[in-house]
Amino acid sequence: MNPVIFILNGPNLNMLGVREPAVYGSTTLADVETRARLIAASLGLSVDCRQSNHEGDLVGWIQEARTAADGIILNAGAYSHTSIAIHDAILAAGVPVIEVHVSNIHVRESFRHHSYVSRVAAGVIVGLGTDGYEFALQALARRVAHDPNEPITA
Ligand code: CA2
Numbered sequence: 001m002n003p004v005i006f007i008l009n010g011p012n013l014n015m016l017g018v019r020e021p022a023v024y025g026s027t028t029l030a031d032v033e034t035r036a037r038l039i040a041a042s043l044g045l046s047v048d049c050r051q052s053n054h055e056g057d058l059v060g061w062i063q064e065a066r067t068a069a070d071g072i073i074l075n076a077g078a079y080s081h082t083s084i085a086i087h088d089a090i091l092a093a094g095v096p097v098i099e100v101h102v103s104n105i106h107v108r109e110s111f112r113h114h115s116y117v118s119r120v121a122a123g124v125i126v127g128l129g130t131d132g133y134e135f136a137l138q139a140l141a142r143r144v145a146h147d148p149n150e151p152i153t154a
Contacts, residue, residue: 001046005073006072008072011054013051016130043138062086062092062093065093070095070144072090072096073133074097074099075133076099080117096143098136100124100125101132102130105127107127123136
């Protein structure tokens with residue numbers, strides 16, 4: 001069976017491509033997920049895509065990944081900047097997490113510059129638009145195929 005990657009998106013990411021195209025582009029979350037399924041298949045991975053506007057859903061899914069997934073791609077949206085609960089869930093999950101942000105959070109408002117997720121992520125991809133999800137899949141494909149302690153490099 002193919003390794004399973006959870007692709008988890010947090011609050012407001014269901015609005016991708018619908019509003020604020022100048023910041024987030026015109027690709028919808030449905031487009032992102034369709035493309036992720038195609039790319040995952042070509043990399044020998046299976047993906048399970050979920051989105052929620054609720055912090056507890058994200059915490060529960062990260063906990064679930066401990067036994068049901070081999071890695072997580074996580075865009076926790078604004079909870080990245082606020083949620084110690086998500087930070088703690090990632091620590092307990094024991095599977096590599098690649099953090100993705102569509103926009104470059106470091107050139108935006110100062111409250112977006114810090115992420116609790118980054119401290120416990122295996123890697124972070126910011127500012128590359130929705131392509132970031134694809135790059136994260138490539139990184140996880142390499143990671144699950146090799147030594148799990150090997151650093152993820154380009
Ligand atoms: O750049 C990212 O991927 C973010 O995680 C997106 C979050 C934001 O809170 C983070 O700071 C950075 C917001 C999700 C998208 O929100 C939208 C709101 C209205 C219209 C379109 C998207």
